[in-house]
Amino acid sequence: MPELLSKAPFRGRVEMLLTNPDRNLGLEKFPAPEVQLLFGGIAGDCHGGLTRKSDSRMLKQFKRDTVVRNARQVSILSVEELAEIATSMGIPAVKPEWVGANMVTSGIPDLTLLPPSTRLQFPSGAMIVVDNENRPCRYPAEIIERHHPEPAMGFVAAARHKRGVVGWVEAEGMVHKGDAITLWIPPRRIYAHA
Amino acid sequence: MPELLSKAPFRGRVEMLLTNPDRNLGLEKFPAPEVQLLFGGIAGDCHGGLTRKSDSRMLKQFKRDTVVRNARQVSILSVEELAEIATSMGIPAVKPEWVGANMVTSGIPDLTLLPPSTRLQFPSGAMIVVDNENRPCRYPAEIIERHHPEPAMGFVAAARHKRGVVGWVEAEGMVHKGDAITLWIPPRRIYAHA
Numbered sequence: 194m195p196e197l198l199s200k201a202p203f204r205g206r207v208e209m210l211l212t213n214p215d216r217n218l219g220l221e222k223f224p225a226p227e228v229q230l231l232f233g234g235i236a237g238d239c240h241g242g243l244t245r246k247s248d249s250r251m252l253k254q255f256k257r258d259t260v261v262r263n264a265r266q267v268s269i270l271s272v273e274e275l276a277e278i279a280t281s282m283g284i285p286a287v288k289p290e291w292v293g294a295n296m297v298t299s300g301i302p303d304l305t306l307l308p309p310s311t312r313l314q315f316p317s318g319a320m321i322v323v324d325n326e327n328r329p330c331r332y333p334a335e336i337i338e339r340h341h342p343e344p345a346m347g348f349v350a351a352a353r354h355k356r357g358v359v360g361w362v363e364a365e366g367m368v369h370k371g372d373a374i375t376l377w378i379p380p381r382r383i384y385a386h387a
Numbered sequence: 388m389p390e391l392l393s394k395a396p397f398r399g400r401v402e403m404l405l406t407n408p409d410r411n412l413g414l415e416k417f418p419a420p421e422v423q424l425l426f427g428g429i430a431g432d433c434h435g436g437l438t439r440k441s442d443s444r445m446l447k448q449f450k451r452d453t454v455v456r457n458a459r460q461v462s463i464l465s466v467e468e469l470a471e472i473a474t475s476m477g478i479p480a481v482k483p484e485w486v487g488a489n490m491v492t493s494g495i496p497d498l499t500l501l502p503p504s505t506r507l508q509f510p511s512g513a514m515i516v517v518d519n520e521n522r523p524c525r526y527p528a529e530i531i532e533r534h535h536p537e538p539a540m541g542f543v544a545a546a547r548h549k550r551g552v553v554g555w556v557e558a559e560g561m562v563h564k565g566d567a568i569t570l571w572i573p574p575r576r577i578y579a580h581a
Contacts, residue, residue, distance in 0.1 A: 196447065197522055201581050232438065232456055243437070244426065253390065254508060254571060255558065262426055262557045264516070302580045309504030309573050310519055314448060322458070324516075325504050325573055328391055363456045364449065377448060378581040379503050379519055386496045387395050387572040 198312060198377035205304075205313070205374035208272055209289055209297035212238040220293045220332045227369040228295070230319045230362045234266030235295055241266055250328065263361065264324035269296045269313075270357035271304040278352045282337070283345030291340070292333040294357065298374060305354050312363065312377035319366030327356045392506060392571035399498075399507070399568035402466055403483055403491035406432040414487045414526045421563040422489070424513045424556045428460030429489055435460055444522065457555065458518035463490045463507075464551035465498040472546045476531070477539030485534070486527040488551065492568060499548050506557065506571035513560030521550045 211222035216239040234241025245263040247255040255261065270289060275297070279287045289297045298304060311323040329352035337348050344351075405416035410433040428435025439457040441449040449455065464483060469491070473481045483491045492498060505517040523546035531542050538545075 197444070197519060198448070199581065200447070203580065250391070253394070254392070254506065254514065255512065259512070259558060261514070262516075262555070264557065303578070306576065306578055308578050309502065311578075312448065318449065318453070320448065320455070322456075322518075325391060361456070363458065364453060376581075378578065381577050381581060382500065383575050383577065384497070384500055384502050384505075384572065386397065387393065387570075387575060 198379060201376035201378055203300060203302070203376075205298045205301040205376065207296060207315070207368060207370055207372040207374060208299050209294070210368060210370055211289060211295055215239055219336075221290050221336060222293060222295065223290065227367055229367055230321065231365050232362055234263065234362060238295060240268065240293075240295070265359040266361045267295045267321055268293055268327060268357060268359050269298060269304065269321070270294045271301055272297055272299045273302075274304055274355035274357065278348070278355050281346045281351035282341070282348065284337070284341040287337060287348075291336045292356075296368070301374070301376065305357055307358055307376075308379055308381065310379045313360070314375045314377065315366065315368045315372050317366035317368065318364055319368055320362070320364040321360045322363045323358045323360045325359060326354070327359050329353060329356045392573060395570035395572055397494060397496070397570075399492045399495040399570065401490060401509070401562060401564055401566040401568060402493050403488070404562060404564055405483060405489055409433055413530075415484050415530060416487060416489065417484065421561055423559075423561055424515065425559050426556055428457065428556060432489060434462065434487075434489070459553040460555045461489045461515055462487055462521060462551060462553050463492060463498065463515070464488045465495055466491055466493045467496075468498060468549035468551065472542070472549050475540045475545035476535070476542065478531070478535040481531060485530045486550075490562070495568070495570065499551055501552055501570075502573055502575065504573045507554070508569045508571065509560065509562045509566050511560035511562065512558055513562055514556070514558040515554045516557045517552045517554045519553060520548070521553050523547060523550045
């Protein structure tokens with residue numbers, strides 16, 4: 194029987210790591226040479242935690258502020274998709290700091306379209322599981338527009354399907370800038386009944 | 388922008404709930420009229436826990452017994468797929484008790500093929516997230532063959548893509564036999580690069 198998870202025929206690379214200890218400082222995060230992945234998320238990052246309060250993204254599922262498991266511990270974007278967003282917006286660059294990224298990758302094509310439950314593994318053995326695509330919201334737009342007040346296209350539109358993925362820590366360990374990323378991808382098929 | 392999760396055009400129903408407090412009693416589980424879903428899994432079930440030790444399913448990812456987050460807290464099968472397995476095996480029925488099920492559903496077509504990150508929500512608000520398809524292993528086969536020593540087809544072959552799914556608790560709450568199940572399904576698309 195074939196394996197449930199298949200190794201992707203490419204590897205990614207960790208180009209940048211970022212954390213922010215205090216959400217009250219804003220959405221922006223600050224570069225770090227390495228981070229420690231714990232079951233509760235990235236050590237010292239304000240988006241960590243085993244649980245979180247549900248937000249506007251889940252109003253169809255939960256009353257706001259319901260305590261739910263935190264499947265959004267880590268926010269991952271790619272240099273390739275950030276460059277595409279910048280091109281659409283007509284600005285030189287969208288900095289990862291502005292969009293709340295914890296990790297920026299290269300070499301993973303269409304990062305945002307990775308299937309849910311894809312595993313990203315690092316040389317230490319640490320593992321992140323993709324929960325889902327992230328959706329562009331207004332907060333990064335406000336930060337970007339402080340730097341570039343009149344973009345050719347707004348962030349929310351430009352970042353559609355390029356806003357990266359969010360996920361949670363399946364195995365603990367260190368991640369360093371420059372690490373290779375091995376991807377384990379679940380079966381590819383379309384569910385016929387939805 | 389469309390919602391990330393779309394509500395399935397059908398609902399499921401909880402036909403049976405099962406737990407087993409002690410793995411040393413075997414893989415078999417025992418029916419219960421209701422269960423409590425906690426972030427650590429089903430209260431009092433031996434497959435619960437926020438973490439677990441990795442097993443033979445993940446030898447390509449981890450050394451055996453590596454501590455990983457438990458994405459296999461709950462095992463879910465459907466009456467429809469269990470009946471199909473029994474037909475293939477040429478036996479009257481495959482009892483959920485024999486295969487380690489925690490929950491048996493009806494009304495969810497091709498339950499085993501539900502996309503990873505699909506959410507199953509219950510009237511209490513409790514939510515289970517599908518991590519992945521479960522894979523048939525030898526243990527249920529041995530239990531079934533105690534009852535039906537010479538099936539027309541072995542369990543592992545008969546249960547392929549019908550063995551249900553495993554998942555983890557996103558929101559706590561009670562689940563009762565007879566509960567309706569609302570399904571929230573992530574974007575359906577094939578990742579082009581794997």
